[in-house]
Amino acid sequence: MSIELIISLVKANIVLAVLLTNTILLIWFERKVVAGMQSRVGPDRAGPFGILQTLADAIKLLLKEQILPSKADRAMYLLAPLIALVPSFLIFMIIPLGPDITVEWQNALYTIPLVGADLNVGVLYFLALSSIAVYSVVLAGWSSGSKYPLLGGVRASAQMISYEAAMGLALVPVILYSGSLSLVDIVNSQSGNLSSSIPILNTIVSFIPKWNIFPQFVAFGIFFIAAVAEVNRAPFDLVEAEQELVGGFHTEYSGFRFAMFFLAEYINMFNMCAITATFFLGGWLGPTFEGILPPIFSVIMPIIWLGVKTFLLLFVFVWIRATLPRLRYDQLMELGWKRMIPLSLVWLILSAIVLGLREFGLPWS
Amino acid sequence: MEIFEIVTYFVLLLLVSTAVRVVTTSNVIHAAISLVFTLALTSVLFLLLSTEFVALVLVLVYIGAVIVLFLFGIMITRAPLGKNAELDNDKNKKLGAAIAGSIFFLFSYILVNGFDGEVIITSGSSTELLGEILLSRFVFPFELVSFVLLAALIGGITLARKDEALIDEDQV
Numbered sequence: 001m002s003i004e005l006i007i008s009l010v011k012a013n014i015v016l017a018v019l020l021t022n023t024i025l026l027i028w029f030e031r032k033v034v035a036g037m038q039s040r041v042g043p044d045r046a047g048p049f050g051i052l053q054t055l056a057d058a059i060k061l062l063l064k065e066q067i068l069p070s071k072a073d074r075a076m077y078l079l080a081p082l083i084a085l086v087p088s089f090l091i092f093m094i095i096p097l098g099p100d101i102t103v104e105w106q107n108a109l110y111t112i113p114l115v116g117a118d119l120n121v122g123v124l125y126f127l128a129l130s131s132i133a134v135y136s137v138v139l140a141g142w143s144s145g146s147k148y149p150l151l152g153g154v155r156a157s158a159q160m161i162s163y164e165a166a167m168g169l170a171l172v173p174v175i176l177y178s179g180s181l182s183l184v185d186i187v188n189s190q191s192g193n194l195s196s197s198i199p200i201l202n203t204i205v206s207f208i209p210k211w212n213i214f215p216q217f218v219a220f221g222i223f224f225i226a227a228v229a230e231v232n233r234a235p236f237d238l239v240e241a242e243q244e245l246v247g248g249f250h251t252e253y254s255g256f257r258f259a260m261f262f263l264a265e266y267i268n269m270f271n272m273c274a275i276t277a278t279f280f281l282g283g284w285l286g287p288t289f290e291g292i293l294p295p296i297f298s299v300i301m302p303i304i305w306l307g308v309k310t311f312l313l314l315f316v317f318v319w320i321r322a323t324l325p326r327l328r329y330d331q332l333m334e335l336g337w338k339r340m341i342p343l344s345l346v347w348l349i350l351s352a353i354v355l356g357l358r359e360f361g362l363p364w365s
Numbered sequence: 366m367e368i369f370e371i372v373t374y375f376v377l378l379l380l381v382s383t384a385v386r387v388v389t390t391s392n393v394i395h396a397a398i399s400l401v402f403t404l405a406l407t408s409v410l411f412l413l414l415s416t417e418f419v420a421l422v423l424v425l426v427y428i429g430a431v432i433v434l435f436l437f438g439i440m441i442t443r444a445p446l447g448k449n450a451e452l453d454n455d456k457n458k459k460l461g462a463a464i465a466g467s468i469f470f471l472f473s474y475i476l477v478n479g480f481d482g483e484v485i486i487t488s489g490s491s492t493e494l495l496g497e498i499l500l501s502r503f504v505f506p507f508e509l510v511s512f513v514l515l516a517a518l519i520g521g522i523t524l525a526r527k528d529e530a531l532i533d534e535d536q537v
Contacts, residue, residue: 073392076395121492125421128425128428129424131428131430134433135401142394142436154441157440
């Protein structure tokens, strides 16, 4: 076996382990934060601060009976949870966790990039895989052979397509700014600090890191709202609205298959936050405190920075869930098609004009 | 290169079988999902030809949008679980086979005659080359296609909105 293959296999296993343990942490984090915002205690029995509650829930779901509704379309019913889970793992593969590290092993140096795969069309890969997620909801809804899941599935197909368009359009100005479709290059293009040709302004802005969120704040807003809608989180959770649709598309699922949907939702949420941090908040960039801390920290600090940024965004996700009421269906469509898509198109044209002026100067000069 | 060829032929075989299933199954949703698999395998073929841009755009546009809209349309009109007897139409099978066969031979004739053994991409990544060619040499057809799509969009809205009551929104 070649060394590259071994490195890839190790990476794949690390991604699997990290995402699974991270989800356990994430569900606990959400329950605790929401509980705090609603003046409750939240889970506090299993383990210290209830941190093992999710593990207990997972074991419960694994041991439960898996019910196959008699009217269900068997093949599609079994396929839907798989379609939900697999793309969520694949998306994480393209998120860069840090700069390349060099490892010496048996008198040979190996350079290991801290990213699952550095694709030169990474942005498209992300958009393509996140568009597959809608199939899991639609198929689960249809194949259950029940009314409420079907309604959830129909809602999902319209909602996710609408917001995908806004999400893709919000990413185009970022691609223009970074000049690359590769996520590694997009992170690298955000290193350094902002600069300005005006001297007084330059002294002020030179302390601010050159993250895409500062020139692209509108794109960031649109992308973040679309990301919340894309993973069907509150206030865009019409797909699984408990009060109207029992549980939406996963009403008829139980046991391990329900756990797969649950897992996919949280992994998708984590991925969306990590991707947002990568596109707009400089990804793993941040001070590594070289010289102050021991050398091993130059490897660990980028991962910690990405984790901190991701969990800050996740906190906002949970905060939104605890604060905002669910949108009505027509409001959802109006926000998507009449507000966000036109706004992102205008912002794209503005960014293109600014970039063109910066590169080629005024048209008459 | 042995393994590469085996993989390619395996993908082609799967592609043909899923494509046949699209037209032989008598369940609308199963047909749509088979079409998804057909498109996904086509995208794999494009990846094997190292045109990653086309492969991912295929997934993004066709799997991610077009077929989801198919499914949406099927579900809000009729989505019976199980077989749909209306879909077994034996009358036009021969005609359909003849048309599909002739299109297949026409396309393969054009492709083999036009590009037989010719290496088109020689250096650089195909994504960069595609972007450059699309916005320099083929910029006029490219813009023309987008104009045609816009016309189709407006036409579709006009046809769908022919209902008199909906046009006069002030009275509603």
